Amino acid sequence: MTQPAPTLCFIGGGNMARCLIGGLRQRGTPGHQIRVAEPMAAAREALQTEFDVACFESNRQAAEQADCVVLAVKPQIMHTVCQELHGHSGRPLWVSIAAGITSTQLDTWLGGDQRIVRCMPNTPALLGVGATGLVANVACHEADRALAERILSAVGIAVWIAQEAQMDAVTALSGSGPAYSFLLAEAMQAAALRQGLDAEAARRLTYQTLLGAARMLSESAEPADQLRKRVTSPGGTTQAAIETLQGGGFEALIDRAIAAATRRGAELAAAAGN
Numbered sequence: 022m023t024q025p026a027p028t029l030c031f032i033g034g035g036n037m038a039r040c041l042i043g044g045l046r047q048r049g050t051p052g053h054q055i056r057v058a059e060p061m062a063a064a065r066e067a068l069q070t071e072f073d074v075a076c077f078e079s080n081r082q083a084a085e086q087a088d089c090v091v092l093a094v095k096p097q098i099m100h101t102v103c104q105e106l107h108g109h110s111g112r113p114l115w116v117s118i119a120a121g122i123t124s125t126q127l128d129t130w131l132g133g134d135q136r137i138v139r140c141m142p143n144t145p146a147l148l149g150v151g152a153t154g155l156v157a158n159v160a161c162h163e164a165d166r167a168l169a170e171r172i173l174s175a176v177g178i179a180v181w182i183a184q185e186a187q188m189d190a191v192t193a194l195s196g197s198g199p200a201y202s203f204l205l206a207e208a209m210q211a212a213a214l215r216q217g218l219d220a221e222a223a224r225r226l227t228y229q230t231l232l233g234a235a236r237m238l239s240e241s242a243e244p245a246d247q248l249r250k251r252v253t254s255p256g257g258t259t260q261a262a263i264e265t266l267q268g269g270g271f272e273a274l275i276d277r278a279i280a281a282a283t284r285r286g287a288e289l290a291a292a293a294g295n
């Protein structure tokens with residue numbers, strides 16, 4: 022028997038909410054099942070036009086009768102927003118996408134004894150190829166976990182994480198991860214220009230190369246290091262590039278970047294208070 026479709030409410034209609042809403046709409050969630058609270062009138066109008074969803078200025082009004090409320094505001098204002106939603110009568114499942122903020126903080130701010138799934142999606146959700154890590158608090162039932170997984174797996178893969186303490190690392194890896202790939206794309210294009218390619222050729226060749234590599238990673242049975250070795254002819258061009266990258270501390274730099282992002286998650290939580 023098919024389950025009845027849940028009503029979702031997004032608190033905050035910014036970048037990440039738009040990616041999730043766009044991904045859900047493109048994959049068949051009807052607009053009338055999605056409500057969005059967004060303070061800016063122009064942004065509400067744009068959301069309504071683009072996605073045919075109901076938009077509200079008031080967070081409480083938007084959250085009314087929702088089965089699941091997705092908290093999609095910045096970590097810095099999450100405390101204030103939760104206080105505003107405190108006492109919500111419908112006892113929805115809360116799904117937070119905020120970096121850093123813990124389920125214990127959310128539970129306290131929302132009044133206690135709340136069912137909360139903390140998750141970390143990423144922007145490729147817009148195209149249905151997102152990657153989300155999730156963790157449920159102890160108050161959640163199997164049905165809550167199933168609902169959260171259903172929502173997030175509609176826009177990509179959803180991976181349950183063993184311990185909430187690991188969510189900052191998930192944020193650093195896959196939440197922020199698309200930006201690392203975009204930075205690589207920017208750097209590759211700039212370098213190609215310096216080697217004499219024109220901008221359009223550099224752009225097209227860079228994008229298709231990253232797309233091809235991503236598809237090989239996800240569709241081939243071989244791990245990344247094997248795929249890399251297949252490109253790297255001994256004494257050839259790739260080896261020259263890889264040696265330059267590794268000589269410059271590429272792996273150590275990535276390690277430090279992911280560690281910095283992980284730390285920043287914990288700092289955001291600490292700054293938000295209890």
Ligand SMILES: NC(=O)C1=CN([C@@H]2O[C@H](COP(=O)(O)OP(=O)(O)OC[C@H]3O[C@@H](n4cnc5c(N)ncnc54)[C@H](OP(=O)(O)O)[C@@H]3O)[C@@H](O)[C@H]2O)C=CC1
Pocket residue numbers: 032033034035036037038058059060061064080093094095096098102118119120141142143144196197
């Ligand atoms: N961007 C990303 O790639 C990812 C972001 N996240 C998380 O998603 C959350 C949102 O980030 P992001 O979408 O990038 O940020 P945005 O600033 O784009 O979105 C936040 C939205 O919340 C709105 N807002 C501000 N104040 C309130 C309020 N009091 N009540 C309701 N809505 C409000 C903002 O409106 P206005 O613009 O008018 O202030 C804005 O539209 C963050 O917690 C972030 O950690 C998670 C995964 C990936």
Ligand SMILES: O=C(O)[C@@H]1CCC=N1
Pocket residue numbers: 120192196197
């Ligand atoms: O940069 C940020 O803090 C958010 C969380 C992950 C991606 N963007």
